[in-house]
């Protein structure tokens with residue numbers, strides 16, 4: 207943990223840095239100094255007030271839904287922390303992984319002052335949005351950070367002193383941050399400790415909600431301290447390590463990359479079957495004691511939650527982005543490339559998560575609060591793609607809207623544009639796109655003056671674009687412009703441990719105590735997932751919908767292909783009853799298209815491939831939806 211310098215020294219450091227352009231020596235920590243330098247490089251004016259607007263309440267609700275697991279696990283800590291905050295004239299804050307404030311409460315007087323600088327729900331306190339601050343720094347540095355008074359980048363934030371710590375999922379994903387913010391100058395000695403203890407409890411709860419107690423091993427350096435929130439926690443699937451908390455990683459001298467890679471034997475020099483509670487091994491922190499976990503006691507909070515949410519089927523939430531260590535490294539690179547205005551080409555099979563990756567890169571970039579526009583070139587009918595992308599002037603063609611249209615390229619102005627399935631873009635449009643990329647201006651259909659656009663470009667494809675340049679299907683000049691840096695997302699079947707991969711996705715869904723039985727996991731590990739992560743998430747949502755909270759899910763609930771039947775369900779179902787037998791051909795075709803679209807998660811190109819027909823056939827049938 208890093209603490210800050212006395213206020214007078216910070217004032218001197220500020221003058222040196224902001225007014226004289228000199229590097230202050232020793233007065234502020236390297237964390238603060240690096241953050242100031244990044245903010246200055248972003249062109250932030252430290253004397254100004256950042257333009258921070260809360261997202262609309264409907265968007266905030268979506269953020270809440272996405273962070274439902276985190277909010278649930280944090281509830282008790284937030285209540286406790288608010289009590290502490292009120293006593294200290296401060297507020298307790300929970301944010302999501304992008305720094306967006308989900309909840310802020312405590313002392314009402316101070317909450318009012320904080321709201322005046324937009325420290326309130328719905329506003330992003332990432333460094334890219336709000337300059338140097340504890341939430342942004344903790345998320346960026348992935349460790350607890352305190353930022354006091356003048357250490358904040360923007361002058362109007364100098365009345366704040368904040369302590370924040372990041373919150374990790376059991377598989378190492380950054381889920382959010384817990385923060386305590388109060389008036390500058392107030393005693394804050396305990397703030398980081400309080401936050402640290404809160405995060406320990408939240409991470410423990412997330413861990414216990416995701417894994418069966420039989421799969422968990424607890425670690426301690428002092429056997430008398432077992433049972434607290436500082437226990438090291440490890441989860442194994444068979445003998446493979448699939449999850450851990452920060453304490454366990456520290457005790458073992460490991461990092462998150464150990465998940466899916468290390469076995470029980472690697473860690474404890476004995477097979478799991480021979481495990482007995484007691485001294486397990488020595489680690490960087492001394493002798494380590496291990497215990498197989500007991501079923502966690504039902505807390506009053508947990509009993510209340512289960513009483514409120516009986517077995518009625520609730521929709522499984524979308525998983526948060528789940529990336530393996532290699533993809534996380536690619537993501538960090540992609541963010542830097544976005545900042546450096548270098549286009550990135552994301553390659554991977556259908557459903558491998560190209561759009562999820564692109565959205566995550568946008569969310570982690572300094573353009574997070576600007577638009578992210580995804581255009582699926584394969585899903586736009588050829589005749590419309592030009593108008594959709596470039597926009598058109600009033601009356602440019604029959605059927606054009608009277609007021610004209612701005613076009614998707616200009617809608618992405620200031621933000622990030624994802625051209626998905628760029629290999630499906632017609633050649634003539636490739637030339638126009640190249641001009642936009644080179645000239646940074648869009649000329650609408652029907653003439654008119656070019657409009658300057660400031661966008662960062664990401665492209666995605668499942669095709670071999672280089673081979674397409676050789677066969678003449680893709681312009682070489684555009685290829686070398688958009689494929690300067692390519693990221694390859696591996697297919698799910700290539701995961702070194704598919705069980706661990708499946709469990710990592712499972713851990714991010716709202717499972718309400720459901721677990722995947724051993725036979726179910728075995729089938730999932732044996733299956734080759736032609737639809738990749740889309741298919742995996744779809745199968746998991748189906749398992750959740752078909753089971754009850756707390757169930758151990760057996761293989762009988764798996765979709766047919768996973769149960770071991772021949773292949774993907776036939777896109778054209780064989781008529782079964784009299785009604786189907788008399789149904790006309792059109793009805794059968796519509797049902798087949800609807801089922802293929804469902805199986806392809808709404809992706810028209812993929813549905814067409816499954817049906818063995820062209821995309822235009824689907825459009826003619828009028829059932830294809832536009833994917834965006």
Ligand SMILES: Nc1ncnc2c1ncn2[C@@H]1O[C@H](COP(=O)(O)OP(=O)(O)OP(=O)(O)O)[C@@H](O)[C@H]1O
Pocket residue numbers: 524525526527528529554555556557558559560561562563626666668739740741743807809812
């Ligand atoms: N890394 C991931 N983390 C969480 N969910 C994922 C991930 N990758 C894919 N998914 C799930 O799969 C769905 C499809 O992902 P996405 O649209 O990014 O795939 P794609 O590679 O762009 O597919 P296509 O080429 O068919 O358009 C997502 O909506 C999400 O449910």
